[in-house]
Amino acid sequence: MTELNKTGAAVGEPTAAHRPEAFLEVRDLKVHFPTDDGIVKSVDGLSFSLEKGKTLAIVGESGSGKSVTSLAVMGLHRLGARGKNVRMGGEIWLDGKELVNASPDEVRRLRGREMAMIFQDPLSAMHPYYKIGDQIVEAYRVHNNVSKKVARKRAIEMLDRVGIPEPAKRVDGYPHEFSGGMRQRAMIAMALVNNPELLIADEPTTALDVTVQAQILDLIRDLQKEFGSAVIMITHDLGVVAEIADDVLVMYGGRCVERGPADEVFEQPQHPYTWGLLGSMPRIDRETSERLIPVKGSPPSLINVPSGCAFHPRCPYADLPKGNVTRTVRPELQQVDGGHFSACHLSPEDRTRIWTEEIAPKL
Numbered sequence: 001m002t003e004l005n006k007t008g009a010a011v012g013e014p015t016a017a018h019r020p021e022a023f024l025e026v027r028d029l030k031v032h033f034p035t036d037d038g039i040v041k042s043v044d045g046l047s048f049s050l051e052k053g054k055t056l057a058i059v060g061e062s063g064s065g066k067s068v069t070s071l072a073v074m075g076l077h078r079l080g081a082r083g084k085n086v087r088m089g090g091e092i093w094l095d096g097k098e099l100v101n102a103s104p105d106e107v108r109r110l111r112g113r114e115m116a117m118i119f120q121d122p123l124s125a126m127h128p129y130y131k132i133g134d135q136i137v138e139a140y141r142v143h144n145n146v147s148k149k150v151a152r153k154r155a156i157e158m159l160d161r162v163g164i165p166e167p168a169k170r171v172d173g174y175p176h177e178f179s180g181g182m183r184q185r186a187m188i189a190m191a192l193v194n195n196p197e198l199l200i201a202d203e204p205t206t207a208l209d210v211t212v213q214a215q216i217l218d219l220i221r222d223l224q225k226e227f228g229s230a231v232i233m234i235t236h237d238l239g240v241v242a243e244i245a246d247d248v249l250v251m252y253g254g255r256c257v258e259r260g261p262a263d264e265v266f267e268q269p270q271h272p273y274t275w276g277l278l279g280s281m282p283r284i285d286r287e288t289s290e291r292l293i294p295v296k297g298s299p300p301s302l303i304n305v306p307s308g309c310a311f312h313p314r315c316p317y318a319d320l321p322k323g324n325v326t327r328t329v330r331p332e333l334q335q336v337d338g339g340h341f342s343a344c345h346l347s348p349e350d351r352t353r354i355w356t357e358e359i360a361p362k363l
Helices: 066-074 104-110 132-141 148-161 180-192 210-227 238-244 262-267 272-279 322-328 348-362
Strands: 024-035 038-050 055-059 087-094 115-118 198-202 230-235 247-252 255-261 334-337 340-342
Touching: 024 066, 038 066, 038 087, 038 247, 038 255, 055 066, 055 238, 066 087, 066 115, 066 198, 066 230, 115 180, 132 148, 132 180, 148 180, 180 210, 198 210, 210 230, 210 238, 230 238, 238 262, 247 262, 247 272, 255 262, 255 272, 272 348
Parallel strands: 055 230, 055 247, 115 198, 198 230
Antiparallel strands: 024 038, 024 087, 247 255, 255 340, 334 340
């Protein structure tokens, strides 16, 4: 029996009115987790799109909803005990297939072949009791009807491709026998073994030193060019964003507060939270006599998100708009210029003035 979605079309088949244009399109995504204390609105109405060959960076503090978004795209929230309580809404279209309402089996067939993920901690993500090569072989054979010998050859090829020395020997090593950088490379090899068209990297350089970070970013960029993949980079490191991203999406309190081309977001940011992120980023390209400027306060509870603009308790400009609007009305994304959008009650004139006169000179 064919499973139907809310529109009456077969699950996985786009209707004429909802046919996506980009390779990945997320529409009004909601991921909520009921708890004894209330509903955790980890993602609460997120929309974005991504084309093949492009890199989207999703940035924000811990708890802003970045990783929850990536796991939703991969269809991993419904697995295990945690999935019994998750409430998901909205749409996720991947190459014309809708994933939120798709069956677990259908998503499983896509996971690994059409979309893959590099996790933040490869030592935790990879099984400690199995050899690196065996885990890559398994990932390859799930989607390809080949012998173990053929799959092992493919695993060695991928380990060599990601820069692991002596891959024919290291293929029989265990995760704990690899350094942090080598484990991350092995994780990338596993993620790319089936040539997926979407690659999600969840803070892939967080636990690595700066030299290895640069190598991993170069590797992801080179492999993207080779395979033509769409890449989502989940990070809180704006240095990584500047290095690799075509577009940036800034998350706060489970929602998007700003998105646009990376160069525009860096040169003309339109949201006070983005200003705060830029002000807290160390600079080595020029001398500065002032200390880093932290974003005051703490991220909001996703059970009790502040009314109005969720950022208003931490925003130094919350009192500028008239009528207490920042505390009562939630701002929607408004187009600033071209593909640049911002969700802020400040007028365009005030944002330009504050950025030009107060924020930019200090960075």
